[in-house]
Each structure stands twice: as C-alpha cells, then as structure tokens.
Amino acid sequence: xxxxxxGLGLIGGSLAKxxxxxxxxxxxxxxxxxxxxxxxxxxxxxxxKAAEVLEGAKIADIIILATxxxxxLELMPELLNQLxxxxxxDMGSTxxxxxxxxxxxxxxxxxxxxxxxxGIENSGPSASFEQLFTDKVAIICNPEKNARMPLNLAKxxxxxxxxxxxxxxxxxxxxDLAYLSHLSHILSFSLxxxxxxxxxxxxxxxxxxxxxxxxxVRLAGxxxxxxxxxxxxNKENMIEALDLYISNLSLFKKHIQDNNxxxxxxxxxxxxxxxxxxxxxx
Amino acid sequence: xxxxxxGLGLIGGSLAKxxxxxxxxxxxxxxxxxxxxxxxxxxxxxxxKAAEVLEGAKIADIIILATxxxxxLELMPELLNQLxxxxxxDMGSTxxxxxxxxxxxxxxxxxxxxxxxxGIENSGPSASFEQLFTDKVAIICNPEKNARMPLNLAKxxxxxxxxxxxxxxxxxxxxDLAYLSHLSHILSFSLxxxxxxxxxxxxxxxxxxxxxxxxxVRLAGxxxxxxxxxxxxNKENMIEALDLYISNLSLFKKHIQDNNxxxxxxxxxxxxxxxxxxxxxx
Numbered sequence: 001x002x003x004x005x006x007g008l009g010l011i012g013g014s015l016a017k018x019x020x021x022x023x024x025x026x027x028x029x030x031x032x033x034x035x036x037x038x039x040x041x042x043x044x045x046x047x048x049k050a051a052e053v054l055e056g057a058k059i060a061d062i063i064i065l066a067t068x069x070x071x072x073l074e075l076m077p078e079l080l081n082q083l084x085x086x087x088x089x090d091m092g093s094t095x096x097x098x099x100x101x102x103x104x105x106x107x108x109x110x111x112x113x114x115x116x117x118x119g120i121e122n123s124g125p126s127a128s129f130e131q132l133f134t135d136k137v138a139i140i141c142n143p144e145k146n147a148r149m150p151l152n153l154a155k156x157x158x159x160x161x162x163x164x165x166x167x168x169x170x171x172x173x174x175x176d177l178a179y180l181s182h183l184s185h186i187l188s189f190s191l192x193x194x195x196x197x198x199x200x201x202x203x204x205x206x207x208x209x210x211x212x213x214x215x216x217v218r219l220a221g222x223x224x225x226x227x228x229x230x231x232x233x234n235k236e237n238m239i240e241a242l243d244l245y246i247s248n249l250s251l252f253k254k255h256i257q258d259n260n261x262x263x264x265x266x267x268x269x270x271x272x273x274x275x276x277x278x279x280x281x282x
Numbered sequence: 283x284x285x286x287x288x289g290l291g292l293i294g295g296s297l298a299k300x301x302x303x304x305x306x307x308x309x310x311x312x313x314x315x316x317x318x319x320x321x322x323x324x325x326x327x328x329x330x331k332a333a334e335v336l337e338g339a340k341i342a343d344i345i346i347l348a349t350x351x352x353x354x355l356e357l358m359p360e361l362l363n364q365l366x367x368x369x370x371x372d373m374g375s376t377x378x379x380x381x382x383x384x385x386x387x388x389x390x391x392x393x394x395x396x397x398x399x400x401g402i403e404n405s406g407p408s409a410s411f412e413q414l415f416t417d418k419v420a421i422i423c424n425p426e427k428n429a430r431m432p433l434n435l436a437k438x439x440x441x442x443x444x445x446x447x448x449x450x451x452x453x454x455x456x457x458d459l460a461y462l463s464h465l466s467h468i469l470s471f472s473l474x475x476x477x478x479x480x481x482x483x484x485x486x487x488x489x490x491x492x493x494x495x496x497x498x499v500r501l502a503g504x505x506x507x508x509x510x511x512x513x514x515x516n517k518e519n520m521i522e523a524l525d526l527y528i529s530n531l532s533l534f535k536k537h538i539q540d541n542n543x544x545x546x547x548x549x550x551x552x553x554x555x556x557x558x559x560x561x562x563x564x
C-alpha cells in the first residue's frame with residue numbers, strides 16, 4: 001500500500017514509523033509546508049520521498065491528513081476534486097465542519113473522518129514515536145456516510161496502529177471532546193499564565209512546583225498551531241464549556257469568600273464522586 | 283527518640299513508616315479522631331501504641347501535627363500550654379496563621395512550622411508509603427523564631443525523610459503556594475464538576491477520557507477534609523489567584539468568541555514560554 005501523509009508533525013511522523021513497522025505501508029510519501037519537518041523525515045527515513053499535495057495524492061492509495069485542523073479544511077476541496085479511487089482519512093481533533101464539507105461533495109463517500117486520540121505535549125516529527133497510538137482509542141465519525149471499501153481500508157489502518165475503534169456522530173464528538181479534552185488544554189495554558197510571570201523573579205518556582213502543579217500545567221506545552229484552529233472550529237462548545245467551568249470556579253471563590261465550609265465540602269465531595277467514575281474509565 | 287504523630291492519614295501514616303525505617307523513631311505513638319485510622323495503624327504496626335492528645339504529648343520527645351490545617355490551629359494552644367522540653371513540628375500546607383499563633387505564645391520557640399511538599403490524590407493511612415517524602419522539598423517557615431535545639435531536631439527529622447530543606451517566610455509561602463499548588467486543586471475539582479454530570483449518561487466518558495484530561499483532572503480525587511481548611515486559611519491569596527485565573531480563561535473565551543486567531547496565538551505562545559521555564563524546574 002502506498003501511503004501519502006500530509007503534515008509531518010508528531011502525528012504524521014508517528015504514523016510513518018508505525019505504519020512502516022506494521023507492514024501496512026509499502027511506500028510512504030510525505031508533505032509538510034515546513035521545510036525542516038520534511039528534511040527531518042527524509043534524513044531519518046520516516047518517509048521514502050517527498051511530493052507536493054496534488055502530486056502525492058495522485059499516486060497514493062491512501063491519503064492521510066495529519067495537519068492542524070485548519071489545514072484539513074483548506075486542503076479537502078482540492079483533494080476531493082481530483083479524487084479517483086483513493087481514500088482520504090483525516091486525523092483532526094474536530095469533526096463537525098469537515099464531515100459537513102465532505103457531505104456536500106460527490107466524492108465525499110471516500111473520505112473517512114477520524115480522530116485518533118493520541119498525543120503528547122511535545123510537537124514536531126522529532127517528538128514522534130512508533131508506539132504513540134498503541135492501545136489508544138480511534139474515533140470514526142459518521143461511518144454511514146462512507147462507501148464500504150474506504151471505510152474498511154480506514155478500519156485496517158487503525159488496526160495496524162493497534163488502536164481501539166469506536167464510532168460517533170460528528171456533532172456529539174465535538175461536544176464531548178470540548179469537555180473531555182479541549183477544555184483541559186485551555187485550563188492548563190491559563191494556569192501557566194496565572195502561576196508565573198516571566199518578568200517576575202520573585203516566585204520560588206524552582207523549589208515549589210511540585211507534583212500536583214506539574215500534572216495540571218503539563219498541557220501548557222502544547223502546540224499553538226495545533227490548538228488554535230481546534231478551539232475556533234469547536235467555538236460554540238468551547239464557549240459553553242468555558243462558561244460552565246468559570247461558573248464552577250466562581251462557586252469555589254464565593255464559598256471561600258464567605259468562609260462557607262459546608263458549601264466547599266459539597267463541591268469537593270461531588271467532585272470526588274465524579275472523579276471515582278472518571279478514574280474507572282481511565 | 284519517642285515520636286508522637288497526631289493525625290494518621292496519608293501523611294501521618296507515611297511518616298510513621300519512614301521514620302521507623304530510617305531509625306529516627308525508636309517508639310511511635312499515634313492519635314487520630316477516626317477510630318478506623320487508629321486501628322488500621324495499630325493492626326499494621328505503623329504505630330506502637332495509641333494515646334490521647336495531651337497524654338501522648340507528655341511522653342513524646344517530638345510531637346508531629348499531621349492533621350488537616352484546621353486541626354493544627356485547634357490543637358496548638360493546648361499543646362503549647364503543656365509543653366516542657368518537647369518539640370512540636372507541623373506538616374500543614376498553610377503557614378501564616380499557625381506561625382502567628384505560635385509567635386504569641388511563650389513556648390512558641392519550640393514550635394517549628396514546616397510543610398513537606400509531598401502528597402498524592404489518595405488519602406488515609408492505607409494509601410501511605412515509606413517513600414512518599416523521598417527527594418521532595420520540605421519548607422521550614424520563619425526559622426528565626428525558633429530556639430536552636432527544636433530547629434536542629436526538625437532539620438534531622440526532614441533529613442531522616444530524605445527531603446531537601448528550604449526556608450521561607452510564612453507570608454511568602456502562603457502566597458506562592460496559592461499559585462503553585464492550591465489553585466491546581468480548585469482547577470481540577472472544577473474540571474470534574476464541569477466535564478461530567480453524574481446524572482448524565484450521555485457523555486461517552488469511558489472511551490473519550492484520555493491522557494490530557496486524566497492529568498488535569500487527577501487532583502479532583504483529593505481529600506475534601508484536607509483541602510477545605512487550606513482554601514479558607516489561605517483565603518486572600520486564593521481569591522487573588524482565582525481572579526487572575528478566571529481573567530485568563532475569560533481572555534481565551536473572548537478570543538474564541540471573536541475568532542481572534544492572533545490573540546489566541548499570543549496567549550498560547552506566552553504560555554508555552556512559561557511552561558518551558560516551569561518544566562526546567564520540575
């Protein structure tokens with residue numbers, strides 16, 4: 001199988017390593033706007049050769065879109081327009097807009113809307129590794145819109161990555177992910193901005209930043225280029241989630257202000273109960 | 283050395299295990315208001331015997347206060363009143379109020395205000411383990427208020443726990459900890475409350491709660507009994523930190539609402555830069 005990976009960052013690079021190892025890909029062609037990503041992947045033999053978008057798409061059996069989600073929306077129309085028998089699979093963290101776009105195109109049945117739930121706070125192909133996807137969940141959205149063969153090919157792709165496949169509606173996907181992934185990133189970005197001022201040499205950060213802080217601030221290392229279009233494509237859900245989150249924080253603040261021990265206890269005990277349920281699912 | 287541990291939760295239980303192992307404690311006496319904690323510690327030989335607060339304090343060489351911080355404030359006056367040659371060391375996460383209380387007592391020089399920065403989201407003596415403190419930071423506040431011998435004894439205590447000692451002013455401690463520890467807990471409690479409603483069977487939490495969410499929500503498992511009085515004793519700093527945090531979240535929300543890609547990028551890139559500095563300190 002000839003695989004064309006568009007976008008050679010953490011996801012694209014890890015895909016290349018894993019798909020070659022598993023034998024799914026016989027040949028891997030790659031494209032990235034950033035020359036340094038492309039040359040890194042060639043020098044380190046992650047890909048066999050480079051090609052421009054439409055040129056690579058023409059010779060590939062399967063085209064994988066692993067760019068930030070704004071790049072996916074931008075590239076899809078021209079990719080669909082020139083599509084013959086190839087399959088396109090995307091790896092984006094938002095799904096509603098891309099599924100709508102494909103639904104209005106005659107070749108849209110050959111596009112499988114997917115979201116492999118795998119990532120770390122580091123980015124770029126130098127951070128990529130073969131096991132990134134292993135045992136993680138991959139979501140395929142609205143498989144009923146796909147022709148049978150493209151869907152089967154995508155299923156085999158995620159099987160080759162050793163992922164657990166689930167199916168969702170794109171609208172439901174974007175809403176759930178706002179609360180269970182995207183919000184966590186804003187929370188962590190904001191914590192870094194709150195906890196430390198680069199110009200402030202006073203805070204004893206080298207001694208005091210411990211385990212609890214470390215885990216809540218970790219996602220502040222995440223790529224701006226990746227997360228910017230996710231937040232904007234998932235705008236309505238993000239605003240709803242942020243409003244609810246800020247109202248919960250404000251409740252904590254109010255109870256602290258009022259010395260309301262009972263109110264604080266109720267919030268924390270409810271949170272403990274939810275955490276127990278969440279923890280069973282992790 | 284005869285050690286009396288008041289409060290046999292995660293901290294008290296781990297202290298017992300570690301101080302016995304290191305040889306610092308020859309005999310360990312324990313007290314806990316909760317009968318199940320006390321019997322757990324006796325049955326599992328974490329402590330040698332149980333004693334009431336004033337009785338245990340009388341026969342101990344060193345009294346360790348490992349209760350939630352409201353318990354520490356409550357017990358201190360009677361402990362100081364009956365103090366002869368013993369040393370008291372507390373393990374509380376807030377320090378300003380307790381240091382002020384001790385400063386007004388004639389025996390206050392024998393009280394060492396400490397904060398071992400070690401903890402996990404699980405609580406109770408059954409979660410305790412010998413290595414909890416190893417290589418972590420212990421803070422002693424306002425050592426200039428101590429007589430020489432109590433201070434030296436406390437230093438040896440933290441040395442026996444294999445901790446790195448630093449010294450701070452209590453007011454500075456409480457402010458820095460608000461931003462670098464206490465805020466993280468409220469953020470995590472609030473995330474659990476926001477992300478999942480116990481009555482809401484719709485959210486696909488079993489498949490979608492991944493790595494980023496897991497690390498930001500982990501502290502939602504923390505003990506309400508421990509954190510309630512920390513938030514209230516550190517009230518002014520918590521409100522300041524929460525206000526700044528909410529204003530940073532609101533900036534993200536505003537930029538999303540306005541489709542302000544540039545504004546979002548600036549926030550995330552600043553956050554990335556801060557994370558780099560933080561990450562070097564972890």
